[in-house]
Amino acid sequence: MSDHHGAPAGPSRRAFLRSAGLAGAGAAVLGSLSAASATGRSGGDGRWDPDPAGPQFTLAIMPDTQFLYWGSQNSIDPEPQEESFRYVIGSADDNIVFLAHLGDLTQDGDATSFAAVGKAFDLLDANGVAYSVLAGNHDVSGDDTRGGTAYLRTMGPQRYQHSRTFAASDAGGYNTAHIFRAGGREWLLLALDWRMSARGFAWADQIIKDHPKLPVIVTTHDLVVSRYDDNVYPYESGDPEDNAMLSRHGRLLWDRLIDGNDQIFLTVNGHNWPPGRTTMKNAAGHDVHLHIANYQNRYFGGAAMLRLYHFDLARNVIDVETVAPYFLAQDPAKRSPLAAEHLRLTTPVDLFSMPIDFEKRFAGFAPVPERAARPASRMVVPGTLAYWRFDGGGVSGSPVGVGETVRDLSGRGNDLTVAAVAGSAADALSWSSDHHPGQPAHASLRFAGGRTPLRGAYLTTGPAAPLNAETFRGGYTIEAFLKIPLDWDADDNAWMSVLTRRGRAGKNADPQEPLAGLNISSNGREPQFNFYPLSQTHPTTNWGHGLFEDVWWHVALVNDGSHTLMYVEGSPVVGNPSTLSVGIASLGLPWLVGGHEYAGAVDNVFHGWIGDVRVVNRPLPIGEFMIGG
CATH class of the missing domain: 3.60.21.10 (Metallo-dependent phosphatases)
Incomplete structure (x- = not known):
């Protein structure tokens, strides 16, 4: 240090001493x-x-x-x-x-x-x-x-x-x-x-x-x-x-x-x-x-x-x-x-x-190359029952019309069809090029839904889709990519579903709730998987941590035939119960993507983006999740 650095004068030494201990x-x-x-x-x-x-x-x-x-x-x-x-x-x-x-x-x-x-x-x-x-x-x-x-x-x-x-x-x-x-x-x-x-x-x-x-x-x-x-x-x-x-x-x-x-x-x-x-x-x-x-x-x-x-x-x-x-x-x-x-x-x-x-x-001198899209054939691993992705649709931002079909790329016949709440806007569902950086398909669907008032469009499997009757006794892996927008509001969007299995539970807890649902909770935006296993009459619930808005997330649910674990970004969450949970109960009714059911009717529609969704009839190791495979 030189003997004099010429800094301008300022507040007193007393002010310095008063503040020296403050955090x-x-x-x-x-x-x-x-x-x-x-x-x-x-x-x-x-x-x-x-x-x-x-x-x-x-x-x-x-x-x-x-x-x-x-x-x-x-x-x-x-x-x-x-x-x-x-x-x-x-x-x-x-x-x-x-x-x-x-x-x-x-x-x-x-x-x-x-x-x-x-x-x-x-x-x-x-x-x-x-x-x-x-x-x-x-x-x-x-x-x-x-x-x-x-x-x-x-x-x-x-x-x-x-x-x-x-x-x-x-x-x-x-x-x-x-x-x-x-x-x-x-x-x-x-x-x-x-x-x-x-x-x-x-x-x-x-x-x-x-x-x-x-x-x-x-x-x-x-x-x-x-x-x-x-x-x-x-x-x-x-x-x-x-x-x-x-x-x-x-x-x-x-x-x-x-x-x-x-x-x-x-x-x-x-x-x-x-x-x-x-x-x-x-x-x-x-x-x-x-x-x-x-x-x-x-x-x-x-x-x-x-x-x-x-x-x-x-x-x-x-x-x-x-x-x-x-x-x-x-x-x-x-x-x-x-x-x-x-x-x-x-x-x-x-x-x-x-x-x-x-x-x-650092992008100007050391750009990180975007991970290339991966073909559907690579994602259809042994045991895949359904694989839906949204890169075969229209131009990003263009609406997806009621009645349009999204094919099940597993070849199992679990195609999705677009449905909408009466009176919803024509662009309640639209194609999007937005995607998770680790997502196989570089595309998604943008849902503009809500519950107050009920509005929006969602997708459903057909009445005879094989997935409707599947009970997953030997275990399963369910994966989805999602992003919650900045304008998400708990009063309007809480308990929206990424994926729902229709059918009133008719068991303990709330008999009007659906048989299974990957939901986004209120206020904290935690991912929740609530489902009725074959092994008991009460539901099992997995809870993740709060998901930031305007960030893409990968959520996976893995059941080994006895217990179910939730993973967010390939990381196990704290809210994974030790409850015995064999399979998922079924009434033979369709699955919804982006729609939530209660008392036998759709009561909420997703607000945000949903990317690739895959359902496999066995537990997958983390290295075989879509973010890694």
């Missing part, structure tokens, strides 16, 4: 952070061994540690940094895949200081941890053409030459590139010098061009600066998501490297304080997230705090937290008051979430 907006992400950091553990034993394939992983960032290494003043204390390194090594729960230091490893650039720094980093080397470092203004002077320094001799690219993540360095050794594997893909991280020459910029640009499909994270020492001075926490006077701006050198980095390289989606720098973040649009019109992480002005020089970027590719979010492993490792009874205050920083500039649609953001 603020960051409290919302606490539940999604790792169990490891929540318990305060500081690391573990054993060699570092992250999972490169799982959808959740962590990038650890270590900002300026300069006040721990001031050899010319005989002030060296490596223990905080080493404790943070032990935290990373024992990070199985966090799945830390890479550690990046942001520069100013030392206060004075002295050889004695770097000797101590190098010894601390030996701990990472001994455990095979992938990491990067870069030079800050307290480590070096001049730009990346400066030649030999204590930094380069101790922390230069020779340290990485045997690391599987080291990709390249520039001619001077001050700029390095690292490729790590996480979330089932490769990521490029650039560790760029405090001051880059034209040669350095050309090198970095070429590295990106040499890896045209990799998302890129830029780490450097000086890029953005807070709009506030170090007496103020930014959220008190402005938006915590836009409280930083480019520094003078940052403007050069933006103009010469970041703006024109769409692969760069995240940058993190130290040097300045307080922490902050902003988002800028690059030349392609896409977001680039620019963050400051620096705690050298905090107690114990920041104690080698870690900024943890928890990537969650399944949830399309990066959850960010800031922890101090050195303080977390201390005996709580012996922690000083300031150590206790700094265990975990919870203000909105230190604990927050960043929603990122990774597939969409």
Whole structure:
């Protein structure tokens, strides 16, 4: 950090102290952070061994540690940094895949200081941890053409030459590139010098061009600066998501490297304080997230705090937290008051979430090819009793008329015919090209139904369809794709059915309800399979979790001849009862797709999209579901 960064004045130190202990907006992400950091553990034993394939992983960032290494003043204390390194090594729960230091490893650039720094980093080397470092203004002077320094001799690219993540360095050794594997893909991280020459910029640009499909994270020492001075926490006077701006050198980095390289989606720098973040649009019109992480002005020089970027590719979010492993490792009874205050920083500039649609953001340089449609013949597995799909109809958006037929592609004769509630609009049912990404047919039907008033169109098997009499004594698998629209309303659309077996139960519970139905419940939009087995006079009910609107879902019901399980997206739900359930009772009446029956009459029609539906007379393993087959 330079001695003066010229940030504007702001609210008082009293305001800063008042807010330092508040959770603020960051409290919302606490539940999604790792169990490891929540318990305060500081690391573990054993060699570092992250999972490169799982959808959740962590990038650890270590900002300026300069006040721990001031050899010319005989002030060296490596223990905080080493404790943070032990935290990373024992990070199985966090799945830390890479550690990046942001520069100013030392206060004075002295050889004695770097000797101590190098010894601390030996701990990472001994455990095979992938990491990067870069030079800050307290480590070096001049730009990346400066030649030999204590930094380069101790922390230069020779340290990485045997690391599987080291990709390249520039001619001077001050700029390095690292490729790590996480979330089932490769990521490029650039560790760029405090001051880059034209040669350095050309090198970095070429590295990106040499890896045209990799998302890129830029780490450097000086890029953005807070709009506030170090007496103020930014959220008190402005938006915590836009409280930083480019520094003078940052403007050069933006103009010469970041703006024109769409692969760069995240940058993190130290040097300045307080922490902050902003988002800028690059030349392609896409977001680039620019963050400051620096705690050298905090107690114990920041104690080698870690900024943890928890990537969650399944949830399309990066959850960010800031922890101090050195303080977390201390005996709580012996922690000083300031150590206790700094265990975990919870203000909105230190604990927050960043929603990122990774597939969409990276589509310009690494598009994910859509899964090709699969022929019906491939889906008609042994035991298939019915298979309905909707890719043989009209143009997307055109209506499906009453009396039109959707063929049963299993060849078993269980064709569907369109029926409608009297007075329903002509477009109450329409063809659609919308579909689940894992769906065999790239098409669906759009239902515009409801119950208040009753309206809409649905499909029904014929009166003599073989499926009507099937009782599934040996087990079954029933699968369907569905999407609930944003305008779904519980008062109008609750208890709508994807699939219903007609016929009044006439047994215990409610004798007017149908024999079987895959329904969407009220309010929470949980999928429910309620059915009357042959084995008892009361129904069995499976319950799934709430389904988000405007998202495609695959639901499967699997019975092994004794018990029934519901799966959502190939995952078993919690509401699977242990009740004995043999087969499904039948009165020989038709099945409905998109219609719900009560007291012998249709009383509700589906609202949303229904894709492929398949019925098989045996239990299928998850790998043979339509989303996988």
